[in-house]
Amino acid sequence: MALLQVSGVTKTYGPLKALDGVDLEIGAGSFHGLIGPNGSGKSSLLKAIAGAHFPTTGRILFDNDDITAMPPYQRSRRGLSLKFQITSVLTELSVYDNVLLALQATEGYGALFRSRSRGRLDDEVMGALERFRLAGRADDLAGELSHGEQQWLEIAMALAPRPKLLLLDEPTGGMSPEERRVTGELLAPIRRHCALVIVEHDLDFIKNICDRLTVLDQGRVLGTGSVAEIEGDARVQEIYTRRV
Amino acid sequence: MTATTRAAPPATARRGSFRILPAIELAVLALLLVVPFLLADRPELITLLTNVVILSLLALSFDLCWGFSGIMSFGQALFFGVAGYGVALVGRDLEFSQLWATLPLAMLAGGALAAILAAFLLLGRKAPTSIFVAFGTLTGAYAAERLVAGWQYVGAGNGLSAIKLMAFGEYEFVEGLDFYAVALTALVLVYAASRMLVRSQLGLVLAGIRQNEERLAFFGYRVQVFKALVFSLAGMVAGLSGALYSYHQGFTGPSNLGPGLSTTAVIYCLFGGSGTLIGPVIGTVAIEVLSYVLADIDAIRQFWPVLLGLVLLLVVTFQPTGLLGLAVSARERIGTYGARKAAR
Numbered sequence: 001m002a003l004l005q006v007s008g009v010t011k012t013y014g015p016l017k018a019l020d021g022v023d024l025e026i027g028a029g030s031f032h033g034l035i036g037p038n039g040s041g042k043s044s045l046l047k048a049i050a051g052a053h054f055p056t057t058g059r060i061l062f063d064n065d066d067i068t069a070m071p072p073y074q075r076s077r078r079g080l081s082l083k084f085q086i087t088s089v090l091t092e093l094s095v096y097d098n099v100l101l102a103l104q105a106t107e108g109y110g111a112l113f114r115s116r117s118r119g120r121l122d123d124e125v126m127g128a129l130e131r132f133r134l135a136g137r138a139d140d141l142a143g144e145l146s147h148g149e150q151q152w153l154e155i156a157m158a159l160a161p162r163p164k165l166l167l168l169d170e171p172t173g174g175m176s177p178e179e180r181r182v183t184g185e186l187l188a189p190i191r192r193h194c195a196l197v198i199v200e201h202d203l204d205f206i207k208n209i210c211d212r213l214t215v216l217d218q219g220r221v222l223g224t225g226s227v228a229e230i231e232g233d234a235r236v237q238e239i240y241t242r243r244v
Numbered sequence: 245m246t247a248t249t250r251a252a253p254p255a256t257a258r259r260g261s262f263r264i265l266p267a268i269e270l271a272v273l274a275l276l277l278v279v280p281f282l283l284a285d286r287p288e289l290i291t292l293l294t295n296v297v298i299l300s301l302l303a304l305s306f307d308l309c310w311g312f313s314g315i316m317s318f319g320q321a322l323f324f325g326v327a328g329y330g331v332a333l334v335g336r337d338l339e340f341s342q343l344w345a346t347l348p349l350a351m352l353a354g355g356a357l358a359a360i361l362a363a364f365l366l367l368g369r370k371a372p373t374s375i376f377v378a379f380g381t382l383t384g385a386y387a388a389e390r391l392v393a394g395w396q397y398v399g400a401g402n403g404l405s406a407i408k409l410m411a412f413g414e415y416e417f418v419e420g421l422d423f424y425a426v427a428l429t430a431l432v433l434v435y436a437a438s439r440m441l442v443r444s445q446l447g448l449v450l451a452g453i454r455q456n457e458e459r460l461a462f463f464g465y466r467v468q469v470f471k472a473l474v475f476s477l478a479g480m481v482a483g484l485s486g487a488l489y490s491y492h493q494g495f496t497g498p499s500n501l502g503p504g505l506s507t508t509a510v511i512y513c514l515f516g517g518s519g520t521l522i523g524p525v526i527g528t529v530a531i532e533v534l535s536y537v538l539a540d541i542d543a544i545r546q547f548w549p550v551l552l553g554l555v556l557l558l559v560v561t562f563q564p565t566g567l568l569g570l571a572v573s574a575r576e577r578i579g580t581y582g583a584r585k586a587a588r
Contacts, residue, residue: 018558026396039504050462051462052458052462059274062292070314071461072461072462073461073462073464073465073467074465076461076463076464077464081462082462084276084462085460088456088458088459090455090456090459091450091455091575092451092453092455092578093448093451093452093455093578093581094580094582096580096582097448097581098584099578100445100448100581100582101448101452101463102447102463103461104445104448104449105463105464105465106464107445109446109470110446111445112444112449113441113444113445113446114444115444115446115583116445117445118445118581118583119583122582122583125582138578141575153248157463161463161464
């Protein structure tokens with residue numbers, strides 16, 4: 001049984017069809033890339049999976065639960081985590097508090113008021129920051145970080161509660177080549193406990209870290225397969241040489 | 245320049261550096277403790293100071309809503325006024341005014357009413373906009389003011405006067421130092437509890453909500469429930485304030501639960517500095533004392549409200565962080581929440 005199963009998902013905005021009968025299956029521990037030209041529906045699909053908007057028709061199963069109409073907080077509690085396309089770290093809070101905020105989300109109201117887990121979570125917060133090379137910036141405001149560091153912080157926040165599936169929307173957008181390389185290195189170890197769905201325009205980056213790719217075009221799935229299969233697909237080559 | 249090589253910015257107002265906010269809090273507490281004894285021969289000033297302390301609670305309740313949770317409530321007077329009417333009616337109809345029962349009940353009434361309003365305004369299927377909440381609370385206060393103004397049982401437009409004195413056992417509290425002591429004790433207790441709330445891990449959630457509600461939902465937080473919780477707690481604080489005010493004034497009327505007083509609480513808070521807890525107290529003291537002093541100057545007796553209004557307008561327009569923003573950095577105001585071990 002797949003960890004995530006998207007069946008016949010359609011999303012319409014008036015006359016515009018952002019998604020048109022999309023099917024997708026993601027297995028546990030799999031790294032799956034979503035590629036396609038601008039406006040092909042990649043981010044719309046990610047948002048439908050995360051709950052940022054609900055599909056017009058179709059069904060989304062996650063870990064055997066139907067999450068199609070669930071609000072984002074319930075999906076998150078079931079182990080689904082999202083990193084937005086536009087960096088959305090909390091710039092007025094410290095780097096440390098951003099990660100603490102992500103980690104303590106499952107605590108009850110009383111426990112939060114009594115700050116019961118503040119001490120206990122310290123090691124986890126610093127561990128997450130160390131993994132993403134941000135431990136030295138823990139006391140800085142998140143808004144003081146460079147763009148690349150903010151992207152890493154946001155991935156660290158998304159991974160902190162140990163989700164089963166991480167959705168990354170253009171994680172290397174605006175990064176230097178060196179930062180992209182490091183980002184790939186930082187993501188590789190999460191495969192042990194987490195599957196990944198990633199939307200990315202940098203095809204070299206996505207080919208290096210993903211096992212499988214799904215190509216979207218005009219809201220429809222053009223093809224799904226291994227990196228080699230997709231690279232050899234004439235239809236994919238055609239849309240990329242035509243439109244990217 | 246890559247992320248890994250970028251130099252850290254100058255360390256300003258970081259963990260462990262000097263913080264001015266606690267010093268200001270202590271200074272205000274010391275003043276509120278000492279000044280009444282210096283004014284012992286001026287009972288009218290003790291009355292003024294008692295009013296200031298009671299209204300500080302109302303301003304504090306608005307700060308919990310707006311300054312810490314991003315809820316623009318123009319209805320804090322609704323909870324204030326309902327609790328005030330409540331203790332007045334209990335005194336009139338049941339001949340009962342023991343503070344150990346009526347003050348907690350007033351808090352419960354304010355909190356319950358706020359929870360009901362929150363269920364309508366905040367807990368709908370879709371997250372409400374700030375404007376919706378602002379107009380919803382404003383409408384609630386306006387409707388309540390109109391309702392009591394036409395309701396004979398609660399005195400209609402004349403309100404309720406000669407309210408039974410607040411008592412503890414046989415002892416009755418009249419205007420003066422003893423009533424001031426009760427009001428100040430209430431303020432200190434509420435302030436301490438509010439401070440604990442906003443500096444806790446729950447306060448971190450509120451800080452996150454203020455900045456990006458949507459992001460918090462994707463972490464797994466039920467954002468609107470957190471807001472409803474704080475709104476209800478703020479309603480309890482406003483209820484306590486309203487009960488003390490009614491007892492102290494010996495009177496309550498429709499204007500005590502309308503938009504006028506609600507807006508005054510907003511101004512107290514913004515003038516002093518929202519999101520600080522102590523700012524609303526400073527704002528209330530400053531505005532009430534300034535009003536008292538200006539009204540006593542012959543040369544401006546006719547138009548002092550205009551002068552005061554101009555001062556408030558200038559501060560709110562050009563100093564959005566209020567008076568406290570002149571001394572307290574944004575970093576300190578927002579604060580840090582983790583329990584990071586010092587050395588690693």
